[in-house]
Amino acid sequence: xxxxxxxxxxxxxxxxxxxxxxxxxxxxxxxxxxxxxxxxxxxxxxxxxxxxxxxxxxxxxxxxxxxxxxxxxxxxxxxxxxxxxxxxxxxxxxxxxxxxxxxxxxxxxxxxxxxxxxxxxxxxxxxxxxxxxxxxxxxxxxxxxxxxxxxxxxxxxxxxxxxxxxxxxxxxxxxxxxxxxxxxxxxxxxxxxxxxxxxxxxxxxxxxxxxxxxxxxxxxxxxxxxxxxxxxxxxxxxxxxxxxxxxxxxxxxxxxxxxxxxxxxxxxxxxxxxxxxxxxxxxxxxxxxxxxxxxxxxxxxxxxxxxxxxxxxxxxxxxxxxxxxxxxxxxxxxxxxxxxxxxxxxxxxxxxxxxxxxxxxxxxxxxxxxxxxxxxxxxxxxxxxxxxxxxxxxxxxxxxxxxxxxxxxxxxxxxxxxxxxxxxxxxxxxxxxxxxxxxxxxxxxxxx
Amino acid sequence: xxxxxxxxxxxxxxxxxxxxxxxxxxxxxxxxxxxxxxxxxxxxxxxxxxxxxxxxxxxxxxxxxxxxxxxxxxxxxxxxxxxxxxxxxxxxxxxxxxxxxxxxxxxxxxxxxxxxxxxxxxxxxxxxxxxxxxxxxxxxxxxxxxxxxxxxxxxxxxxxxxxxxxxxxxxxxxxxxxxxxxxxxxxxxxxxxxxxxxxxxxxxxxxxxxxxxxxxxxxxxxxxxxxxxxxxxxxxxxxxxxxxxxxxxxxxxxxxxxxxxxxxxxxxxxxxxxxxxxxxxxxxxxxxxxxxxxxxxxxxxxxxxxxxxxxxxxxxxxxxxxxxxxxxxxxxxxxxxxxxxxxxxxxxxxxxxxxxxxxxxxxxxxxxxxxxxxxxxxxxxxxxxxxxxxxxxxxxxxxxxxxxxxxxxxxxxxxxxxxxxxxxxxxxxxxxxxxxxxxxxxxxxxxxxxxxxxxxxxxxxxxxxxxxxxxxxxxxxxxxxxxxxxxxxxxxxxxxxxxxxxxxxxxxxxxxxxxxxxxxxxxxxxxxxxxxxxxxxxxxxxxxxxxxx
Numbered sequence: 001x002x003x004x005x006x007x008x009x010x011x012x013x014x015x016x017x018x019x020x021x022x023x024x025x026x027x028x029x030x031x032x033x034x035x036x037x038x039x040x041x042x043x044x045x046x047x048x049x050x051x052x053x054x055x056x057x058x059x060x061x062x063x064x065x066x067x068x069x070x071x072x073x074x075x076x077x078x079x080x081x082x083x084x085x086x087x088x089x090x091x092x093x094x095x096x097x098x099x100x101x102x103x104x105x106x107x108x109x110x111x112x113x114x115x116x117x118x119x120x121x122x123x124x125x126x127x128x129x130x131x132x133x134x135x136x137x138x139x140x141x142x143x144x145x146x147x148x149x150x151x152x153x154x155x156x157x158x159x160x161x162x163x164x165x166x167x168x169x170x171x172x173x174x175x176x177x178x179x180x181x182x183x184x185x186x187x188x189x190x191x192x193x194x195x196x197x198x199x200x201x202x203x204x205x206x207x208x209x210x211x212x213x214x215x216x217x218x219x220x221x222x223x224x225x226x227x228x229x230x231x232x233x234x235x236x237x238x239x240x241x242x243x244x245x246x247x248x249x250x251x252x253x254x255x256x257x258x259x260x261x262x263x264x265x266x267x268x269x270x271x272x273x274x275x276x277x278x279x280x281x282x283x284x285x286x287x288x289x290x291x292x293x294x295x296x297x298x299x300x301x302x303x304x305x306x307x308x309x310x311x312x313x314x315x316x317x318x319x320x321x322x323x324x325x326x327x328x329x330x331x332x333x334x335x336x337x338x339x340x341x342x343x344x345x346x347x348x349x350x351x352x353x354x355x356x357x358x359x360x361x362x363x364x365x366x367x368x369x370x371x372x373x374x375x376x377x378x379x380x381x382x383x384x385x386x387x388x389x390x391x392x393x394x395x396x397x398x399x400x401x402x403x404x405x406x407x408x409x410x411x412x413x414x415x416x417x418x419x420x421x422x423x424x425x426x427x428x429x430x431x432x433x434x435x436x437x438x439x440x441x442x443x444x445x446x447x448x
Numbered sequence: 449x450x451x452x453x454x455x456x457x458x459x460x461x462x463x464x465x466x467x468x469x470x471x472x473x474x475x476x477x478x479x480x481x482x483x484x485x486x487x488x489x490x491x492x493x494x495x496x497x498x499x500x501x502x503x504x505x506x507x508x509x510x511x512x513x514x515x516x517x518x519x520x521x522x523x524x525x526x527x528x529x530x531x532x533x534x535x536x537x538x539x540x541x542x543x544x545x546x547x548x549x550x551x552x553x554x555x556x557x558x559x560x561x562x563x564x565x566x567x568x569x570x571x572x573x574x575x576x577x578x579x580x581x582x583x584x585x586x587x588x589x590x591x592x593x594x595x596x597x598x599x600x601x602x603x604x605x606x607x608x609x610x611x612x613x614x615x616x617x618x619x620x621x622x623x624x625x626x627x628x629x630x631x632x633x634x635x636x637x638x639x640x641x642x643x644x645x646x647x648x649x650x651x652x653x654x655x656x657x658x659x660x661x662x663x664x665x666x667x668x669x670x671x672x673x674x675x676x677x678x679x680x681x682x683x684x685x686x687x688x689x690x691x692x693x694x695x696x697x698x699x700x701x702x703x704x705x706x707x708x709x710x711x712x713x714x715x716x717x718x719x720x721x722x723x724x725x726x727x728x729x730x731x732x733x734x735x736x737x738x739x740x741x742x743x744x745x746x747x748x749x750x751x752x753x754x755x756x757x758x759x760x761x762x763x764x765x766x767x768x769x770x771x772x773x774x775x776x777x778x779x780x781x782x783x784x785x786x787x788x789x790x791x792x793x794x795x796x797x798x799x800x801x802x803x804x805x806x807x808x809x810x811x812x813x814x815x816x817x818x819x820x821x822x823x824x825x826x827x828x829x830x831x832x833x834x835x836x837x838x839x840x841x842x843x844x845x846x847x848x849x850x851x852x853x854x855x856x857x858x859x860x861x862x863x864x865x866x867x868x869x870x871x872x873x874x875x876x877x878x879x880x881x882x883x884x885x886x887x888x889x890x891x892x893x894x895x896x897x898x899x900x901x902x903x904x905x906x907x908x909x910x911x912x913x914x915x916x917x918x919x920x921x922x923x924x925x926x927x928x929x930x931x932x933x934x935x936x937x938x939x940x941x942x943x944x945x946x947x948x949x950x951x952x953x954x955x956x957x958x959x960x961x962x963x964x965x966x967x968x969x970x971x972x973x974x975x976x977x978x979x980x981x982x983x984x985x986x987x988x989x990x991x992x993x994x995x996x997x
Contacts, residue, residue, distance in 0.1 A: 010824075011790055011791065011792060011822070011824060011825040011850075012759070012790075013696060013697060013850075013852055013853065013856070014695060014696055014697055014698050014699045014702075014759075015699050016695050016696065016699075016856070017695070017696040017697070017852065017853065017856040018852070018856075022856075022859045024859065054647065056646060056647055058642075058646070061641045061642070061645065064641060064645065065641045068641075075626075075869075076622070076626045080623070081619055081622055081623055081626070084619050084622060085612075085615055085616075085619060087840055088615060088618065088837065088838050088839075088840050088841065089610060089612065089615070089837075089839060089840055090839075090840040091685075091833070091839040091840050091842070092590075126684050126842075126863075126864055126865050126866075126867070127862075127863075127865060129862055129863060130863045130864065133863055137568065137570055137571065137721055138567065138568055138570075138571040139566070139567070139568060139571075140568055141568045141569055141570070142700075144568075159862075159863075162860075163695055163721070163860070163863075201566060201568075232565070232566075233565075233566075234565055234566070267564075267565050268565040280645060281645050282645070282646060282647045283644055283645050283646050283647060283648050283867070283868035283869070284644075284645070284867050284868060284869065285684070285865050285866070285867045285868070286867075293565060295567055295571075295575065296565075296567065296571075298575060299567065299571040299572075299574055299575050300571075302574050302575070302577075302578070302716075303571070303574060303720075303721070305685075305687050305716070306687055306688040306691055306721075306863070306864055307684060307688065307863055307864050308684055308685060308842050309684075309842070309867065310684070310840070310841050310842050310866065310867035310869075310870040311840030311841060311842075312840065312841055312867070312869065312870050312873065313867040313869060313870060316869065
């Protein structure tokens with residue numbers, strides 16, 4: 001009698017579990033892997049890959065450090081741990097009142113007092129990643145779509161679509177008008193969705209833009225608001241880089257436009273914020289949704305149970321962000337330092353013969369390598385990106401990952417490293433460009 | 449016996465709910481949904497009710513459309529909507545107070561071409577879910593919380609499985625070690641800002657996984673079971689951990705079997721965003737509410753007949769709300785069942801360290817270590833909210849033997865990541881082996897004392913509890929105090945307890961218990977002095993009942 005060897009059945013997983021929507025097999029993330037395998041270190045690994053694909057702000061850490069050292073009671077629940085017990089048990093999805101007030105005040109300060117934020121409209125989430133996904137769950141059903149102007153943050157493909165089942169319809173912008181969003185482009189995208197029988201539920205705007213590093217101009221914001229009102233859809237204004245605009249007067253928040261309109265039609269507007277970029281604290285996992293819509297506030301708050309911020313962190317930050325002397329100084333200094341870094345990288349690139357989009361905020365610059373592509377196509381762009389990753393050993397983000405319609409643009413982050421490392425990176429680019437020019441000339445001469 | 453009992457929902461006279469309940473069939477808290485579900489279930493199960501089952505939904509749907517047409521403003525906020533999670537601080541706002549009214553609402557002129565901004569159906573179902581007694585009770589407490597000194601007439605919280613008994617031990621530890629731990633200084637006093645501020649792996653710091661693995665090993669059998677940190681995904685609480693597994697193991701429309709009575713939060717955690725259903729598998733008092741594989745099997749087959757694909761079984765061990773521990777034999781039998789049906793097992797072991805009886809806790813991990821099973825179908829949930837008394841810090845664990853689930857869960861953890869400074873602090877606490885050992889012993893001892901004192905108090909009132917071995921609660925048979933042996937009777941008693949005796953307890957119907965009259969009382973928010981107060985208040989109710997019967 002044959003002995004039956006019982007093969008264990010492979011127990012099935014969900015479609016979501018096996019889907020590729022997490023996008024981690026794309027070039028954007030392949031660069032990460034190359035970095036992880038061979039990370040640059042100023043002392044220990046000077047030939048490693050320099051990470052220029054991570055939008056992280058390390059330029060003002062010293063200010064945070066100083067605060068924490070001088071206010072240790074913030075990190076230890078007050079003197080004698082007086083606040084500990086209540087804090088340790090606090091899991092209310094409303095969030096600490098004191099912290100929400102501090103967040104509202106911080107957001108107001110960033111906008112120079114030009115907009116007011118009601119702490120009761122703030123819903124806390126563990127990071128803006130969670131905030132954006134949560135809003136998508138609240139505003140759209142599976143199969144519905146959000147309009148997003150291109151180029152956009154590659155993570156949106158995963159964050160907004162993966163678990164929610166919601167689609168993204170791009171609104172195409174290009175360099176001919178400095179990527180400003182036009183009503184024409186908005187209408188085209190909307191019609192395209194309609195033609196595919198897809199219901200558009202909202203527009204997601206990132207202002208200042210990632211990956212472009214530019215703010216949206218006031219008249220454009222007005223047009224956008226008119227557009228969403230006309231179409232009866234929502235507007236999500238992701239303003240996580242608002243505190244990273246080099247010159248505060250150049251940033252107009254959607255909140256300002258709404259206030260100028262006496263909050264008419266504001267119940268369709270929701271602002272996303274976070275402390276990961278402006279305050280350089282991505283590890284703390286603090287994001288927020290500010291909604292002018294009562295029902296969205298209530299529902300988002302309940303849903304935030306899946307993504308609560310640690311009560312300890314709320315306590316600590318409530319203290320830090322209520323300290324207006326600290327925050328004013330931080331915001332001002334941080335802007336100045338980012339501006340300096342930006343100017344440094346743009347000048348360095350210019351020396352190497354590379355142009356960038358004229359940016360005014362964010363943690364990155366938008367670099368134009370289109371003149372240097374073998375072929376003016378996505379493949380040409382990826383070939384060049386590959387060379388830069390493996391030969392020049394810089395991880396930068398190709399525009400195609402950001403759904404940019406014009407090949408050859410790259411996002412380069414400059415705030416997640418020391419000035420010294422940035423200089424090393426710029427030198428590598430310079431050397432690379434020189435070599436290319438020499439090689440081109442060589443070919444030129446040899447063909448004579 | 450299992451599926452002929454329809455789903456029981458709290459009964460609320462609410463016009464809004466009856467109209468919304470068409471959409472709510474099968475979910476949510478609208479009480480009058482019962483009257484629609486029964487005939488609908490009858491249709492589905494082919495047992496009569498065909499006419500009613502077709503006519504009622506059609507009629508209601510028609511009226512719903514009519515209603516929506518007439519009232520185009522966004523649905524008014526339900527004033528009895530409640531916070532999902534409790535607050536111990538009394539300054540927490542209720543949801544409708546203090547909200548700034550947008551001025552466009554007050555415009556009397558017509559709204560123009562722009563209609564109300566759309567809210568998704570998933571959001572709407574969450575909006576409705578706040579009506580069940582579980583949440584109503586929590587809200588009542590937050591509005592008027594009992595305090596022995598400052599508010600002795602307030603509502604006593606017995607509806608929240610929160611452990612205040614041993615928080616002082618953690619506080620003591622912090623007073624000696626706090627500063628270094630939080631700033632990640634590792635004892636040398638230097639602040640390591642990079643270590644706490646920058647992006648770290650979303651599924652948790654490796655050091656914390658190692659520390660948690662060690663802690664789990666300690667609480668789940670005194671070190672006899674070992675946990676592998678690389679099979680772990682850390683999340684901001686057990687709530688997202690459960691939801692992530694829901695997203696990974698089942699598709700929209702599939703179902704998990706859950707032995708009932710079960711933790712009311714599972715309805716929100718599993719169903720609200722994933723679209724996965726929960727099918728209740730009732731356990732009976734005659735079996736001391738222990739799980740029966742026969743009942744599981746029956747439920748599985750009935751689901752199959754209805755065309756519903758069951759993807760897994762969700763158990764909690766120690767169980768909530770009853771407090772049972774699963775025996776080794778039962779765990780093995782469950783594994784056999786899962787293998788036979790080729791489905792998953794989610795074992796929520798969040799109360800593993802909170803046992804107070806003489807029975808030993810056995811984790812699924814333990815059974816898998818000693819027996820040769822297909823492990824890739826097993827996933828364990830854990831967290832620090834219960835055993836370490838730190839719900840505010842948001843630390844949950846997914847421990848899985850399935851590498852594909854591990855990969856997917858790691859990626860999904862980005863939506864529910866633990867704050868890094870909190871992770872650093874916990875690493876320090878958990879690595880202090882001496883403290884942890886002491887803590888576990890003392891915590892269990894205090895839990896046992898409270899359990900015995902509380903159940904004895906109830907006993908003297910003639911109220912019997914099931915024999916339970918773990919958790920922060922006891923499962924009490926109050927059926928002797930209800931007027932009609934039905935869900936309605938149970939809820940009347942619940943209301944009396946809440947509004948007259950001013951005690952928030954969780955009625956069995958919120959936990960999907962099919963036998964009316966059972967209540968869960970959590971005793972870990974009390975001090976021993978509070979127990980007589982509680983018993984006195986309960987006695988008031990039982991006295992009035994007895995005198996009027």
